[in-house]
Amino acid sequence: MLSPVLADLIGFHAPLSVVQREQGGAVTLLTPGVNVLALNATFLPGDVTGVDLRDVQDWHEGQGLPPLVAWAGSEVPAGLKVKEVARVRVGRWSGRPDPLDAPAGKQVMVEQVGRLNLSAWAGALCAAHGTPGWAAGLARQLAGPLEVAAGPGSAGAFALLMAYRDGQPVGSLLWQARGAGGAAHLWGAADTGAGVALLNAAAGLGADLTVTLPGAGEWDGPPLAGATSVQYGLLTPGTDAQG
Known part of the structure; x- marks a missing residue:
């Protein structure tokens, strides 16, 4: 099992x-x-x-x-x-408040985007992982499943989130609805600040958030609960x- x-x-x-x-x-x-x-x-x-x-x-x-x-x-x-x-x-995302005193142009803004923005979303995700060449293939593959998941009566619907700093994309995240909560196992950010902002925004979509974080030594943001x-x-x- x-x-x-x-x-x-x-x-x-x-x-x-x-x-x-x-x-x-x-x-x-x-x-x-x-x-x-x-x-x-x-x-x-x-x-x-x-x-x-x-x-x-x-x-x-x-x-x-x-x-x-x-x-x-x-x-x-x-x-x-x-x-x-x-x-x-x-594990479960515990998070921390987004910094409100970041200098102008350094604050991260997160917004939910529609499937018409899938190419840009995939581009931001793959760029964050240093693999920009895979963006087109990822966008093509996800287009169909995301459309099905958005259909009437579908369970486990997904939402696309993108993070911006000074108007430039710095990361993206795929959130899946899970009852009163959700999961975000597919995401990427240019730096820890962008990652925290993305995960906090995803946590705001439900009562609980299960996420995947990089291994020890690769993430200097907040820890996970029950990892x-x-x-x-x-x-x-x-x-x-x-x-």
């Missing part, structure tokens, strides 16, 4: 993915042309003995994509042979068929 934190990530990203696949308690999301880790990974349970890891590796590579897997916790599950590529933290580490890694050659 997948941990609650991985189930939360899947609940956010699955509506945005192209392919979803289950095998032995693992869940795979696949989205060619997009470089978002969670949209191209197999999420693993804590006990991988029931997962055919060789099949996972072969399936990823058969789609022309690296065999990326994700697991919860700071320790690699027993029997899993991987090369770690990224580590994030998932859990999530790691991404590449399966190494010679992975055993059953872990």
